[in-house]
Amino acid sequence: MDRQNKENLQGILLKQLDTFLFDLDGTLIDSSKDIAVSANYALKTLGFDELEESQIIKHVGYGGENLIRNILLVKDEELIKKAVEIFREYYFSNPAVYTKAFENITQILENLKKRNKKLAVITNKYRDISVEILKKLNLIDFFDEVIGGDTFENKKPHPQPIIETLKILKSQRAVMIGDSEADINAGKSAGVTTALVLYGFGNPEKLKTLKPDFTFKTTAELLEAIS
Secondary structure: OOHHHHHHHHHHHHHOOOEEEEOOEOOOEEOHHHHHHHHHHHHHHOOOOOOOHHHHHOOOOOOHHHHHHHHHOOOOHHHHHHHHHHHHHHHHHOOOOOOEEOOOHHHHHHHHHHOOOEEEEEOOOOHHHHHHHHHHOOOHHHOOEEEOOOOOOOOOOOOHHHHHHHHHHOOOOEEEEEOOHHHHHHHHHHOOEEEEEOOOOOOHHHHHOOOOOEEEOOHHHHHHHHO
16 A cells, blocks of 8 residues: 555544544643652752653653652652652642643644544543643643543553543543653553554654554644544
8 A cells, every 4th residue: 555545544534433532741731850850840849850841751652650660769758759749739739831732733633623523531640630731731621531640540550540531431432642662552552543643752663563543643644634
């Protein structure tokens, strides 16, 4: 199958779905600097050296506690708990200083809503911070549900957030769109279509080995596929 026919087929298949589930960080929004600033604030407050943004962002995708554990590299649970609290409080107070939606995201969401598709955010970020960011970026009204890493007992890559969200939305034909291993594995385990975006925070070469149903290099490609 040539490239043009393959792209046309992708568009047809995606358009047949009634529910679009989006990861947040690295998929809808570029939040890297705000996350790094908040994490470094926690490190500095506790007397640790600050890190380069790239050293922090490579751990994004599995929730705030996992992020802090990976950059602290200590076994002191009380210290980790304190760092997580500082990170969360600072981030909630400064959720979207630098954060912005990726190019074409607003148009993608507008196109989907015009066709009466159900939309939800399923992120491992704290739900309250996620909602606040979506409000500040004027994206919140596009979504029927916002699911955070603290909404259910389990978070991605566990399938529970997807399964429970589909129950809430009374939907079966869905796609999970994300930039990380957690997104694709959660989607596969939940039995939904998966779409990997390569413009986010994940390692493209590593992620391709997960064999998602669809792969998009840019938001422009994603926009074309759903338009």
